[in-house]
Protein backbone atom coordinates (compact mmCIF):
# COMPACT_ATOMS: atom_id res chain seq x y z
CA UNK A 479 0.00 0.00 0.00
CA UNK A 480 2.90 2.35 0.69
CA UNK A 481 6.04 3.06 -1.28
CA UNK A 482 9.43 3.07 0.40
CA UNK A 483 9.10 4.40 3.92
CA UNK A 484 11.72 6.32 5.83
CA UNK A 485 12.02 6.42 9.61
CA UNK A 486 11.17 9.73 11.28
CA UNK A 487 11.38 8.93 15.01
CA UNK A 488 10.43 6.44 17.72
CA UNK A 489 7.70 7.21 20.24
CA UNK A 490 6.59 4.95 23.13
CA UNK A 491 8.25 2.01 21.39
CA UNK A 492 6.54 2.58 18.01
CA UNK A 493 8.47 3.52 14.91
CA UNK A 494 7.02 6.52 13.10
CA UNK A 495 7.82 6.50 9.38
CA UNK A 496 6.84 8.55 6.40
CA UNK A 497 6.10 7.78 2.82
CA UNK A 498 7.57 10.17 0.24
CA UNK A 499 4.07 11.38 -0.70
CA UNK A 500 3.88 12.84 2.80
CA UNK A 501 6.65 15.40 2.06
CA UNK A 502 4.62 16.76 -0.85
CA UNK A 503 1.59 17.12 1.42
CA UNK A 504 3.64 18.86 4.13
CA UNK A 505 4.80 21.43 1.56
CA UNK A 506 1.28 21.82 0.17
CA UNK A 507 -0.27 22.35 3.61
CA UNK A 508 2.36 24.88 4.72
CA UNK A 509 1.80 26.73 1.45
CA UNK A 510 -1.99 26.69 1.57
CA UNK A 511 -2.02 27.79 5.23
CA UNK A 512 0.45 30.65 4.80
CA UNK A 513 -0.78 31.84 1.41
CA UNK A 514 -4.51 31.10 1.72
CA UNK A 515 -6.09 30.18 5.05
CA UNK A 516 -4.32 32.54 7.49
CA UNK A 517 -4.17 35.65 5.23
CA UNK A 518 -7.90 35.23 4.50
CA UNK A 519 -8.81 34.85 8.18
CA UNK A 520 -6.41 37.46 9.64
CA UNK A 521 -5.67 40.35 7.30
CA UNK A 522 -2.72 42.74 7.16
CA UNK A 523 0.02 40.73 8.84
CA UNK A 524 3.58 40.66 7.41
CA UNK A 525 4.31 37.80 4.95
CA UNK A 526 6.97 36.32 7.26
CA UNK A 527 4.35 36.05 10.01
CA UNK A 528 2.02 34.12 7.67
CA UNK A 529 4.87 31.73 6.83
CA UNK A 530 5.56 31.10 10.52
CA UNK A 531 1.87 30.57 11.13
CA UNK A 532 1.79 28.07 8.25
CA UNK A 533 4.80 26.14 9.57
CA UNK A 534 3.41 26.07 13.13
CA UNK A 535 -0.08 25.12 11.93
CA UNK A 536 1.23 22.26 9.77
CA UNK A 537 3.48 21.02 12.60
CA UNK A 538 0.50 21.08 14.96
CA UNK A 539 -1.59 19.19 12.40
CA UNK A 540 0.99 16.42 12.03
CA UNK A 541 1.57 16.19 15.77
CA UNK A 542 -2.22 15.85 16.17
CA UNK A 543 -2.29 13.07 13.53
CA UNK A 544 0.62 11.25 15.19
CA UNK A 545 -1.11 11.46 18.60
CA UNK A 546 -4.33 10.09 17.06
CA UNK A 547 -2.47 7.10 15.57
CA UNK A 548 -0.42 6.67 18.72
CA UNK A 549 -3.65 6.37 20.72
CA UNK A 550 -4.80 3.49 18.45
CA UNK A 551 -1.39 1.84 18.85
CA UNK A 552 -1.07 2.23 22.62
CA UNK A 553 -4.59 0.99 23.38
CA UNK A 554 -4.20 -1.82 20.82
CA UNK A 555 -0.88 -2.91 22.33
CA UNK A 556 -2.44 -2.82 25.79
CA UNK A 557 -5.08 -5.26 24.49
CA UNK A 558 -2.47 -7.59 23.05
CA UNK A 559 -2.29 -6.42 19.42
CA UNK A 560 1.01 -6.11 17.52
CA UNK A 561 1.73 -3.08 15.35
CA UNK A 562 4.35 -2.48 12.68
CA UNK A 563 4.47 1.20 13.57
CA UNK A 564 2.86 4.35 12.26
CA UNK A 565 3.18 5.58 8.71
CA UNK A 566 2.51 9.14 7.62
CA UNK A 567 1.40 9.42 4.00
CA UNK A 568 -0.55 11.64 1.62
CA UNK A 569 -3.91 11.20 3.35
CA UNK A 570 -2.74 11.43 6.94
CA UNK A 571 -1.50 8.62 9.12
CA UNK A 572 -2.01 4.90 9.58
CA UNK A 573 -1.24 2.68 12.56
CA UNK A 574 -0.29 -0.56 10.86
CA UNK A 575 -1.69 -3.65 12.49
CA UNK A 576 0.08 -6.95 12.15
CA UNK A 577 -3.23 -8.82 12.27
CA UNK A 578 -6.91 -8.04 12.57
CA UNK A 579 -8.31 -7.68 16.10
CA UNK A 580 -9.40 -11.00 17.66
CA UNK A 581 -12.71 -9.76 19.13
CA UNK A 582 -15.16 -6.90 18.51
CA UNK A 583 -14.36 -5.55 21.97
CA UNK A 584 -10.66 -5.13 21.14
CA UNK A 585 -11.52 -3.58 17.78
CA UNK A 586 -13.94 -1.12 19.37
CA UNK A 587 -11.65 0.18 22.12
CA UNK A 588 -8.56 0.26 19.94
CA UNK A 589 -10.46 2.22 17.28
CA UNK A 590 -12.39 4.67 19.45
CA UNK A 591 -9.11 5.72 21.12
CA UNK A 592 -8.09 7.65 17.95
CA UNK A 593 -11.10 9.96 17.50
CA UNK A 594 -11.40 10.31 21.31
CA UNK A 595 -7.83 11.62 21.38
CA UNK A 596 -8.59 14.09 18.58
CA UNK A 597 -11.62 15.37 20.51
CA UNK A 598 -9.57 15.72 23.71
CA UNK A 599 -6.89 17.60 21.73
CA UNK A 600 -9.54 19.93 20.31
CA UNK A 601 -10.79 20.68 23.83
CA UNK A 602 -7.23 21.24 25.14
CA UNK A 603 -6.38 23.59 22.26
CA UNK A 604 -9.68 25.41 22.82
CA UNK A 605 -8.95 25.94 26.52
CA UNK A 606 -5.35 26.96 25.72
CA UNK A 607 -6.69 29.46 23.15
CA UNK A 608 -9.08 31.00 25.69
CA UNK A 609 -6.24 31.33 28.22
CA UNK A 610 -3.96 32.92 25.61
CA UNK A 611 -6.65 35.45 24.64
CA UNK A 612 -7.21 36.25 28.30
CA UNK A 613 -3.43 36.74 28.73
CA UNK A 614 -3.37 39.12 25.76
CA UNK A 615 -1.21 36.88 23.55
CA UNK A 616 -0.60 38.26 19.98
CA UNK A 617 -3.29 37.33 17.45
CA UNK A 618 -1.11 35.10 15.15
CA UNK A 619 -0.45 32.59 17.95
CA UNK A 620 -4.12 32.50 18.94
CA UNK A 621 -4.94 32.03 15.24
CA UNK A 622 -2.73 28.93 14.97
CA UNK A 623 -4.28 27.47 18.14
CA UNK A 624 -7.80 28.11 16.77
CA UNK A 625 -6.82 26.35 13.55
CA UNK A 626 -5.70 23.32 15.59
CA UNK A 627 -9.08 23.23 17.38
CA UNK A 628 -10.86 23.13 14.01
CA UNK A 629 -8.48 20.58 12.48
CA UNK A 630 -8.82 18.16 15.43
CA UNK A 631 -12.62 18.38 15.31
CA UNK A 632 -12.43 17.67 11.55
CA UNK A 633 -10.02 14.76 12.11
CA UNK A 634 -12.40 13.18 14.61
CA UNK A 635 -15.47 13.84 12.44
CA UNK A 636 -13.99 12.56 9.17
CA UNK A 637 -12.56 9.45 10.79
CA UNK A 638 -15.91 8.67 12.43
CA UNK A 639 -17.67 8.33 9.05
CA UNK A 640 -19.02 4.77 9.13
CA UNK A 641 -16.96 3.70 6.13
CA UNK A 642 -14.47 0.87 6.53
CA UNK A 643 -11.42 1.18 6.76
CA UNK A 644 -11.99 4.57 8.47
CA UNK A 645 -12.38 4.44 12.27
CA UNK A 646 -16.15 4.85 12.05
CA UNK A 647 -16.32 1.87 9.69
CA UNK A 648 -14.29 -0.20 12.14
CA UNK A 649 -16.66 0.76 14.95
CA UNK A 650 -19.62 -0.19 12.73
CA UNK A 651 -17.93 -3.51 11.99
CA UNK A 652 -17.24 -4.15 15.68
CA UNK A 653 -20.93 -3.49 16.48
CA UNK A 654 -22.21 -5.79 13.68
CA UNK A 655 -19.61 -8.39 14.60
CA UNK A 656 -20.68 -8.32 18.27
CA UNK A 657 -24.34 -8.53 17.22
CA UNK A 658 -24.17 -11.55 14.91
CA UNK A 659 -20.78 -13.03 15.79
CA UNK A 660 -19.81 -13.22 12.11
CA UNK A 661 -16.75 -11.12 11.31
CA UNK A 662 -16.86 -11.80 7.56
CA UNK A 663 -20.46 -10.64 7.28
CA UNK A 664 -19.75 -7.58 9.47
CA UNK A 665 -16.73 -6.68 7.33
CA UNK A 666 -18.75 -7.15 4.15
CA UNK A 667 -21.39 -4.64 5.31
CA UNK A 668 -18.79 -2.14 6.62
CA UNK A 669 -16.70 -2.33 3.44
CA UNK A 670 -19.85 -2.01 1.32
CA UNK A 671 -20.64 1.27 3.09
CA UNK A 672 -16.94 2.23 2.71
CA UNK A 673 -17.07 1.56 -1.03
CA UNK A 674 -20.26 3.65 -1.27
CA UNK A 675 -18.80 6.59 0.64
CA UNK A 676 -15.62 6.37 -1.47
CA UNK A 677 -17.74 6.54 -4.63
CA UNK A 678 -19.68 9.51 -3.22
CA UNK A 679 -16.38 11.35 -2.53
CA UNK A 680 -15.11 10.57 -6.03
CA UNK A 681 -18.32 12.04 -7.53
CA UNK A 682 -18.20 15.02 -5.16
CA UNK A 683 -14.60 15.60 -6.32
CA UNK A 684 -15.59 15.52 -10.00
CA UNK A 685 -18.55 17.87 -9.43
CA UNK A 686 -16.55 20.39 -7.40
CA UNK A 687 -13.67 20.33 -9.92
CA UNK A 688 -16.30 20.98 -12.61
CA UNK A 689 -17.52 24.02 -10.65
CA UNK A 690 -14.01 25.48 -10.49
CA UNK A 691 -12.61 24.08 -7.24
CA UNK A 692 -9.91 22.07 -9.01
CA UNK A 693 -7.50 21.38 -6.13
CA UNK A 694 -10.23 20.63 -3.59
CA UNK A 695 -12.04 18.47 -6.13
CA UNK A 696 -8.93 16.48 -6.94
CA UNK A 697 -8.34 16.00 -3.24
CA UNK A 698 -11.82 14.53 -2.60
CA UNK A 699 -11.47 12.42 -5.74
CA UNK A 700 -8.20 10.89 -4.50
CA UNK A 701 -9.44 10.35 -0.94
CA UNK A 702 -12.52 8.64 -2.38
CA UNK A 703 -10.35 6.30 -4.47
CA UNK A 704 -8.17 5.64 -1.44
CA UNK A 705 -11.15 4.66 0.74
CA UNK A 706 -12.52 2.40 -2.01
CA UNK A 707 -9.17 0.67 -2.45
CA UNK A 708 -8.76 0.35 1.33
CA UNK A 709 -12.24 -1.13 1.74
CA UNK A 710 -11.72 -3.68 -1.00
CA UNK A 711 -8.22 -4.61 0.16
CA UNK A 712 -9.25 -5.05 3.80
CA UNK A 713 -12.08 -7.40 2.86
CA UNK A 714 -9.94 -9.40 0.43
CA UNK A 715 -7.29 -9.75 3.09
CA UNK A 716 -9.75 -10.92 5.72
CA UNK A 717 -11.34 -13.38 3.29
CA UNK A 718 -7.89 -14.71 2.38
CA UNK A 719 -7.06 -15.22 6.02
CA UNK A 720 -10.32 -17.13 6.58
CA UNK A 721 -9.81 -19.32 3.53
CA UNK A 722 -6.20 -20.01 4.49
CA UNK A 723 -6.91 -20.67 8.19
CA UNK A 724 -5.58 -24.08 9.15
CA UNK A 725 -3.82 -24.58 5.80
CA UNK A 726 -0.12 -25.21 6.51
CA UNK A 727 2.64 -24.10 4.16
CA UNK A 728 3.51 -27.80 3.77
CA UNK A 729 0.31 -28.33 1.76
CA UNK A 730 1.03 -25.59 -0.79
CA UNK A 731 4.81 -25.82 -1.16
CA UNK A 732 6.67 -27.65 -3.89
CA UNK A 733 8.87 -30.30 -2.28
CA UNK A 734 12.32 -31.59 -3.23
CA UNK A 735 13.51 -28.31 -4.73
CA UNK A 736 16.60 -28.14 -6.90
CA UNK A 737 19.49 -26.59 -4.98
CA UNK A 738 23.15 -25.73 -5.56
CA UNK A 739 26.29 -26.02 -3.45
CA UNK A 740 28.22 -22.95 -2.23
CA UNK A 741 31.33 -24.28 -4.00
CA UNK A 742 29.75 -23.95 -7.47
CA UNK A 743 31.29 -21.15 -9.57
CA UNK A 744 29.10 -18.19 -10.48
CA UNK A 745 29.76 -18.88 -14.18
CA UNK A 746 28.42 -22.46 -13.83
CA UNK A 747 25.45 -21.19 -11.83
CA UNK A 748 24.53 -18.85 -14.70
CA UNK A 749 25.15 -21.44 -17.40
CA UNK A 750 23.51 -24.51 -15.81
CA UNK A 751 20.78 -23.02 -13.61
CA UNK A 752 19.83 -19.39 -14.26
CA UNK A 753 20.02 -19.58 -18.06
CA UNK A 754 20.11 -23.38 -18.35
CA UNK A 755 16.81 -23.89 -16.51
CA UNK A 756 15.35 -20.37 -16.73
CA UNK A 757 15.53 -19.92 -12.94
CA UNK A 758 15.65 -16.49 -11.32
CA UNK A 759 16.94 -17.82 -8.01
CA UNK A 760 18.17 -21.12 -6.55
CA UNK A 761 18.43 -22.18 -2.90
CA UNK A 762 21.95 -22.94 -1.67
CA UNK A 763 22.45 -26.05 0.47
CA UNK A 764 25.71 -27.01 2.24
CA UNK A 765 26.04 -30.43 3.92
CA UNK A 766 22.28 -30.84 4.03
CA UNK A 767 21.61 -27.42 5.60
CA UNK A 768 19.92 -24.49 3.89
CA UNK A 769 22.39 -21.58 3.91
CA UNK A 770 20.83 -18.98 1.62
CA UNK A 771 19.71 -18.09 -1.87
CA UNK A 772 21.49 -16.96 -5.00
CA UNK A 773 20.04 -15.66 -8.22
CA UNK A 774 19.89 -12.98 -10.87
CA UNK A 775 20.07 -10.20 -8.32
CA UNK A 776 23.29 -11.43 -6.66
CA UNK A 777 24.96 -12.37 -9.97
CA UNK A 778 24.24 -9.01 -11.56
CA UNK A 779 26.63 -7.33 -9.10
CA UNK A 780 29.57 -9.49 -10.28
CA UNK A 781 31.33 -8.30 -13.47
CA UNK A 782 31.11 -10.93 -16.27
CA UNK A 783 34.91 -11.37 -16.31
CA UNK A 784 35.03 -12.41 -12.64
CA UNK A 785 32.19 -14.95 -12.76
CA UNK A 786 34.38 -18.00 -13.45
CA UNK A 787 36.62 -17.28 -10.45
CA UNK A 788 33.91 -16.38 -7.92
CA UNK A 789 31.91 -18.97 -5.95
CA UNK A 790 28.24 -19.06 -5.08
CA UNK A 791 29.21 -19.15 -1.38
CA UNK A 792 30.82 -15.67 -1.68
CA UNK A 793 27.80 -13.92 -3.13
CA UNK A 794 24.73 -15.66 -1.71
CA UNK A 795 22.09 -13.89 0.39
CA UNK A 796 22.15 -15.74 3.74
CA UNK A 797 19.11 -17.48 5.24
CA UNK A 798 17.16 -15.26 7.62
CA UNK A 799 13.72 -14.84 9.17
CA UNK A 800 12.45 -13.00 6.08
CA UNK A 801 13.29 -15.55 3.38
CA UNK A 802 12.49 -18.75 5.29
CA UNK A 803 9.30 -20.23 6.73
CA UNK A 804 8.41 -23.38 8.67
CA UNK A 805 6.37 -26.08 6.88
CA UNK A 806 3.87 -25.89 9.76
CA UNK A 807 3.33 -22.12 9.49
CA UNK A 808 -0.09 -21.01 8.22
CA UNK A 809 -0.15 -20.21 4.52
CA UNK A 810 -1.85 -16.89 5.30
CA UNK A 811 1.06 -15.86 7.52
CA UNK A 812 3.49 -16.89 4.75
CA UNK A 813 1.61 -14.73 2.26
CA UNK A 814 1.76 -11.74 4.61
CA UNK A 815 5.46 -12.36 5.18
CA UNK A 816 6.06 -12.27 1.41
CA UNK A 817 4.06 -9.06 1.12
CA UNK A 818 5.92 -7.40 3.97
CA UNK A 819 9.34 -8.47 2.70
CA UNK A 820 8.46 -7.68 -0.94
CA UNK A 821 9.33 -11.27 -1.98
CA UNK A 822 7.69 -13.74 -4.34
CA UNK A 823 8.89 -16.91 -2.65
CA UNK A 824 9.94 -18.35 0.69
CA UNK A 825 12.23 -21.30 1.38
CA UNK A 826 10.56 -23.87 3.58
CA UNK A 827 13.01 -25.01 6.22
CA UNK A 828 12.53 -27.61 8.97
CA UNK A 829 15.31 -28.12 11.53
CA UNK A 830 17.77 -26.37 9.24
CA UNK A 831 16.97 -28.57 6.22
CA UNK A 832 15.40 -27.25 3.04
CA UNK A 833 12.15 -29.18 2.49
CA UNK A 834 10.46 -27.08 -0.17
CA UNK A 835 9.76 -23.73 -1.78
CA UNK A 836 6.46 -21.88 -1.53
CA UNK A 837 5.68 -19.04 -3.92
CA UNK A 838 3.13 -16.25 -3.84
CA UNK A 839 1.67 -17.79 -6.98
CA UNK A 840 1.12 -21.15 -5.21
CA UNK A 841 -0.80 -19.45 -2.39
CA UNK A 842 -2.84 -17.19 -4.67
CA UNK A 843 -3.73 -20.11 -6.91
CA UNK A 844 -5.05 -22.04 -3.91
CA UNK A 845 -6.96 -18.94 -2.75
CA UNK A 846 -8.59 -18.43 -6.10
CA UNK A 847 -9.87 -22.02 -6.20
CA UNK A 848 -11.02 -21.85 -2.55
CA UNK A 849 -12.81 -18.57 -3.27
CA UNK A 850 -14.65 -20.01 -6.26
CA UNK A 851 -15.83 -22.90 -4.10
CA UNK A 852 -17.54 -20.41 -1.76
CA UNK A 853 -21.34 -20.16 -1.91
CA UNK A 854 -22.54 -17.58 -4.48
CA UNK A 855 -23.47 -14.88 -1.92
CA UNK A 856 -19.98 -15.02 -0.45
CA UNK A 857 -18.42 -14.87 -3.89
CA UNK A 858 -20.48 -11.92 -5.09
CA UNK A 859 -19.52 -9.98 -2.01
CA UNK A 860 -15.85 -10.81 -2.39
CA UNK A 861 -15.49 -7.80 -4.69
CA UNK A 862 -17.29 -5.06 -2.77
CA UNK A 863 -15.50 -2.27 -4.61
CA UNK A 864 -15.77 -3.50 -8.16
Ligand SMILES: [Zn+2]
Pocket residue numbers: 546547550592593637645
Ligand atom coordinates in the same frame (compact mmCIF):
# COMPACT_ATOMS: atom_id res chain seq x y z
ZN1 LIG B 1 -8.00 6.68 13.53
